[in-house]
Amino acid sequence: MSAPLAGLRFSVAGAGRVGSSLARWAMAAGAELVRIASRHPGRAAWPDGPPLVDLDDLATGGQNLLLIAVGDPAVREVAARLAGRPQARVVLHTSGSLDASALAPLREAGSKTGSLHPLKAFPQPLPDPAEARGIFFAVDGDAEAQELACRLAAAWGAVAAEVPADARPLYHFAATLAAGGVTTLLAAAAEIAGSLSLPEAVIRGYLELARGALAGAARALDERRPLGTAITGPAARGDQATLERHFEALRVLAPEKLALAESLVRETRRQAQVAEIAEMKKN
Amino acid sequence: MSAPLAGLRFSVAGAGRVGSSLARWAMAAGAELVRIASRHPGRAAWPDGPPLVDLDDLATGGQNLLLIAVGDPAVREVAARLAGRPQARVVLHTSGSLDASALAPLREAGSKTGSLHPLKAFPQPLPDPAEARGIFFAVDGDAEAQELACRLAAAWGAVAAEVPADARPLYHFAATLAAGGVTTLLAAAAEIAGSLSLPEAVIRGYLELARGALAGAARALDERRPLGTAITGPAARGDQATLERHFEALRVLAPEKLALAESLVRETRRQAQVAEIAEMKKN
Numbered sequence: 036m037s038a039p040l041a042g043l044r045f046s047v048a049g050a051g052r053v054g055s056s057l058a059r060w061a062m063a064a065g066a067e068l069v070r071i072a073s074r075h076p077g078r079a080a081w082p083d084g085p086p087l088v089d090l091d092d093l094a095t096g097g098q099n100l101l102l103i104a105v106g107d108p109a110v111r112e113v114a115a116r117l118a119g120r121p122q123a124r125v126v127l128h129t130s131g132s133l134d135a136s137a138l139a140p141l142r143e144a145g146s147k148t149g150s151l152h153p154l155k156a157f158p159q160p161l162p163d164p165a166e167a168r169g170i171f172f173a174v175d176g177d178a179e180a181q182e183l184a185c186r187l188a189a190a191w192g193a194v195a196a197e198v199p200a201d202a203r204p205l206y207h208f209a210a211t212l213a214a215g216g217v218t219t220l221l222a223a224a225a226e227i228a229g230s231l232s233l234p235e236a237v238i239r240g241y242l243e244l245a246r247g248a249l250a251g252a253a254r255a256l257d258e259r260r261p262l263g264t265a266i267t268g269p270a271a272r273g274d275q276a277t278l279e280r281h282f283e284a285l286r287v288l289a290p291e292k293l294a295l296a297e298s299l300v301r302e303t304r305r306q307a308q309v310a311e312i313a314e315m316k317k318n
Numbered sequence: 319m320s321a322p323l324a325g326l327r328f329s330v331a332g333a334g335r336v337g338s339s340l341a342r343w344a345m346a347a348g349a350e351l352v353r354i355a356s357r358h359p360g361r362a363a364w365p366d367g368p369p370l371v372d373l374d375d376l377a378t379g380g381q382n383l384l385l386i387a388v389g390d391p392a393v394r395e396v397a398a399r400l401a402g403r404p405q406a407r408v409v410l411h412t413s414g415s416l417d418a419s420a421l422a423p424l425r426e427a428g429s430k431t432g433s434l435h436p437l438k439a440f441p442q443p444l445p446d447p448a449e450a451r452g453i454f455f456a457v458d459g460d461a462e463a464q465e466l467a468c469r470l471a472a473a474w475g476a477v478a479a480e481v482p483a484d485a486r487p488l489y490h491f492a493a494t495l496a497a498g499g500v501t502t503l504l505a506a507a508a509e510i511a512g513s514l515s516l517p518e519a520v521i522r523g524y525l526e527l528a529r530g531a532l533a534g535a536a537r538a539l540d541e542r543r544p545l546g547t548a549i550t551g552p553a554a555r556g557d558q559a560t561l562e563r564h565f566e567a568l569r570v571l572a573p574e575k576l577a578l579a580e581s582l583v584r585e586t587r588r589q590a591q592v593a594e595i596a597e598m599k600k601n
Contacts, residue, residue, distance in 0.1 A: 107552075107560055132552075132560045154523035156530035156550070170526070171519040194519035202514045204567035207560070208579065209507035213524035215551030216582050217531040220499045222545035222589040224492035231485045236454040236477035238539065240437035241496035243453070245532055247439035248500040253525060256518075262505035267439070268498030269390075269415070277390055277415045277490070284487035291588065295581040296491065299499050302578050306505040 038065025039190035045100035046070040046123065048113055050080045050087050052157035053129050054104030056166070061102075063164040064190040069098055074105075074113075081160060096121030100183060101146070103128040103138070110137045118144045125183045127151040127176070132207035134200035135176030142177075149176020151184040152198075156214060167191035173198035173206060221245055223292060230289070263310025270303035321348025322473035328383035329353040329406065331396055333363045333370050335440035336412050337387030339449070344385075346447040347473040352381055357388075357396075364443060379404030383466060384429070386411040386421070393420045401427045408466045410434040410459070415490035417483035418459030425460070432459020434467040435481075439497060450474035456481035456489060504528055506575060513572070546593025553586035 043066040047058045050073040058080070062068050071080045072093040080087050090113065095101045101123040105113050107130045114128075118140035126141045131152040138148035152173040155166070172195040174184040181197065188195035198206045224241040248267070255265040269277035278300060285293045326349040330341045333356040341363070345351050354363045355376040363370050373396065378384045384406040388396050390413045397411075401423035409424045414435040421431035435456040438449070455478040457467040464480065471478035481489045504524060511520040534548040552560035561583060568576045 108557055132563060154520060154527070156527055156534075158530065158534055169519070169522075171517070171523040194517060196517050196519075198514070198516065202516075204563040205510050205571055206514060206516065206520070208564040208568065209510040209524060210527055211551040211553070211564070212503045212507045212582070214527040214531045215549050215554055215586060216503045217500050217528045218535055218545065218549040219553075219582060219586045219589055220495045220503070221532070221535050222549065222593075223585055224495045225545050226589070226592065227488050227492040231481070231489060233481065233485075233489065234454070234477060234479050235539075236452070236479075237437060237489070239452075240454040241492060242532065242536060242539070244437070244439055244493055244497040245500045245535075247441065248497045249504070249525065249528055249532065251439075251441055252501055252504050252528075256521065256525070262501065262508050266498050266501045266505065268494040270494070270502075271498055274391055280415060280487040281491040281494070285491065288488055292585065294577070295585050298578040298581050299495070299502060302506055302575065303498060303502045305574065306502055306509070309509065310505075 040064040040066035040187070043067065043100060044069055044098045045102060046072065046093065046095045046098055047102045047104060048072045048090060048093060048117065049102075049104035049129075051104065051106075052160045053153065054102065055081050055084070056157060056161045057102060057104060057129065057153070059162040060164040060167050060191050061187065064187075066100075070095065081162065090116065093117060094120040095123040098123040099125065101126045101141075102151070107132050114138045115140045117141060122146050125149070125177075125180045127180060127184055129153065131173060131210060132203060134203050135180065136200065138176075147177040147179040149180025149184055150174060151187065151195075153193075154210060164191060167193050169193065171196070173203070175199055175203070217245065223295070227289065227292075261306075261310040261313045263306035263308075264314065266303055266307055266310075268303075270300040271307045273304075323347040323349035323470070326350065326383065327352055327381045328385060329355065329376065329378045329381055330385045330387060331355045331373060331376060331400065332385075332387035332412075334387065334389075335443045336436065337385065338364050338367070339440060339444045340385060340387060340412065340436070342445040343447045343450050343474050344470065347470075349383075353378065357392075364445065373399065376400060377403040378406040381406040382408065384409045384424075385434070390415050397421045398423045400424060405429050408432070408460075408463045410463060410467055412436065414456060414493060415486060417486050418463065419483065421459075430460040430462040432463025432467055433457060434470065434478075436476075437493065447474060450476050452476065454479070456486070458482055458486070500528065506578070510572065510575075544589075544593035544596045546589035546591075547597065549586055549590060549593075551586070553583040554590050556587075 072090045073087040076087040076089045126146045142148040154171040172188040185195045225238045228237040251265040355373045356370040359370040359372045409429045425431040437454040455471040468478045507524045508521045538548040
């Protein structure tokens, strides 16, 4: 049995955490990396990796794939710069919030274009292809581009599905709730503990509570219950007296957090109700 | 060396997850459990545990400690019911949002009163006393009550500090951000994925992002950085174009989540700024 991506010749624009990881996952599955380019060349793409070439010298004509792995705000600009030279048969970007249209200049120049967004945090490069197993890739664009994107995901043991242009902003917004949003809630909790001069064990305790909350959410998923059934605390159980004490204290001591507290309570109640209705339908 | 709580005779009112756990932690440290009472007696407090007595029969006069471990809304009522009979020298409740004054009837009847709130989730009973190690206990009340509360925490290898009456609502509110708040964000993300008909791998992906967010927060704590430095996403990096795409999509497809999204963005920016200022002061 040959490697699943044997014969695929590709280049990468952007040698950050995402680009360098996906490049190595593709190489591990048998693809041949021809070039890896950066807006800041002159170093190696990774330890013992190939040297980075300048983005303005990157021409990938005749190759099967060009992967553009740069930050969301830079995708359009990089696509415009690369479109001046012949490029690969298929070009995919890795942004979750943008759709294939961000690559319009490359499409006009003859490439099939699409996206391949890994729903995963890259706090550092993750070169081990085992990191790709089971994760979700959002795909869109031209049929041939989507086909190749799905072939890559399948080679990595990942799950791919089309997230079309009109669904992408909310798909991406939901990801920011789960990533940055969760950290923001913890940072707010830690700030409150600091303002009350409580010891660091309290902040560690809040972090433990959050870990417990995720464990509860995972259990709910495993048991095919809506996540609303896993929410704990006064808002979920309708303990109005405790919520009133929170709001009163926030008005005096942390009024900047009042709107966040109120909108969280509203969403909590909505989720608890949605869960209740779903569970009733089951029984 | 004798056990740290040897000679301590105590009873517990409330045989739920918290009460049954704390009872066994105290017993493991050498204390003698005299009675454990419930509003719903007639079964064992735990497998192979003592039988539950009726709350209305509980008299703990002559004992060192009565622990009241019932839900927040029930603490005052249980205190009033118990105050009709002689009770222990010290009475502690385990609520985080209430202060010692919730036990006023017992104080008038002669007990020293206080609170002992474990900052920990109890999704099920946690009988192993190792579960107590390193966790935070919020304490308040009469000096003698606080002293005993701190003695219990020390016996369990836990950290205790006074969280006085005026600080308790925010101390508890911050805990609800970290626990229920985190689950609510995930439930909202899962609801969005469902409304976009995305596969379950997306919801698992959001859960993984949240786990990664907590790992990033833990790293920040370990490195003594403010948690605001660990926030990822468009709000933290000031990517206004992406945020505008989110808000626009929310207005059309999920207007009920717009206020939550906006208040999260505001708090994220505040936390990122607070972190930036703190880091500048360090350097």
